[in-house]
Amino acid sequence: MKHIIILLFFLNTNFELAFSKEVQPNKSEPKVVKSENIKKIKVHGMACPLCQSKAEKKFREISSVKSVHVDMEKMLISLNLKEGADISKDKILPVIESLGLTFVKVID
Amino acid sequence: MKNILSIIILLVWPFYSFSHPSSYEGGIDLMGVSHEKFQNLELVYSPKYWLGTGLIAERRPDLWESTSLQIGYLAKRWNLPAAQGNLYLLAGPGYGTKYLANEKKITDILYRLGIQGDFETRRIYTFAKYTEQRFFDSNELINNRLELRVGYAPYLAEFTELNSWLILKTVFLRDFKDTIYIPTVRLFYKNFLVEFGVDLNGGPQLNFMVRH
Numbered sequence: 001m002k003h004i005i006i007l008l009f010f011l012n013t014n015f016e017l018a019f020s021k022e023v024q025p026n027k028s029e030p031k032v033v034k035s036e037n038i039k040k041i042k043v044h045g046m047a048c049p050l051c052q053s054k055a056e057k058k059f060r061e062i063s064s065v066k067s068v069h070v071d072m073e074k075m076l077i078s079l080n081l082k083e084g085a086d087i088s089k090d091k092i093l094p095v096i097e098s099l100g101l102t103f104v105k106v107i108d
Numbered sequence: 109m110k111n112i113l114s115i116i117i118l119l120v121w122p123f124y125s126f127s128h129p130s131s132y133e134g135g136i137d138l139m140g141v142s143h144e145k146f147q148n149l150e151l152v153y154s155p156k157y158w159l160g161t162g163l164i165a166e167r168r169p170d171l172w173e174s175t176s177l178q179i180g181y182l183a184k185r186w187n188l189p190a191a192q193g194n195l196y197l198l199a200g201p202g203y204g205t206k207y208l209a210n211e212k213k214i215t216d217i218l219y220r221l222g223i224q225g226d227f228e229t230r231r232i233y234t235f236a237k238y239t240e241q242r243f244f245d246s247n248e249l250i251n252n253r254l255e256l257r258v259g260y261a262p263y264l265a266e267f268t269e270l271n272s273w274l275i276l277k278t279v280f281l282r283d284f285k286d287t288i289y290i291p292t293v294r295l296f297y298k299n300f301l302v303e304f305g306v307d308l309n310g311g312p313q314l315n316f317m318v319r320h
Contacts, residue, residue: 043187044187044188044189045185045186045187045188045191045192046192047190047191047192047228047229047230048192048228048230049265049266049267049271049296050267051192052266052267053267053298054131054132054135056267058132070267072230072264072266073264075189075190097157098132098133098134098156098157099132099133099157100132100157100158100182100185100187101187102187
């Protein structure tokens, strides 16, 4: 009986040590997952690569926009926004209008 | 001076091929046409996507030459899911010369009028444009021109990839007395463009462009 108690105590201690190693976060390298801040705009009327270039140029001029990608196949303009930034439909519409395109919807 | 002008026209000629009388808001386009029977140089600023203000210098050697202002108004645009159609009205005043027989010529104020329509998808391109210039006082015709184009892209490409088009241009000049057919191959990559064409009389065309 004495041996069983000693064995159980020994095993318990080892389990605690093993478990604590597993769950303890590494304080020197905190694990942070960042998600990209992307807003997609569906448009109509983009028929040539020059439209693509113009759209990229115009949206890049907006301060909250980090980068722009235009998918001609899906007629989507993807805005990669700066961290914490947002862009409203009111800000998007004049740009689409200035390009002579038709706004369809914003896909978040 | 003539040679310098010819080089400039040759350099900017491809702009004309895919430009509209107005572009996007704040856009500036330099366009040109270089052919033995028709030369054109056009600078257009678009304060709005539906309005283009242009300065045009054009001529047909030994027959006429003119410099004029042009307002290009986008009367109607059709934005479809994968296509766009446009209808433009063109008008403006100018100053020009018409050369007559026996070294006589008429120089006077003129007006220009025109209409342009196009419809394009990423594969198909169609275009029609009619313009004419007349002296303001006498209403006498200086020149008119109708151009039709139909083009096909054998494959789809992005702006950052090599784009290719096969285009047949048909140009009617001098009240439809002259007709020119120009099969053309157009290649462009980003802001660099090169265009090869030969009309049916064997007149070669080599055009290129760097857009800033």
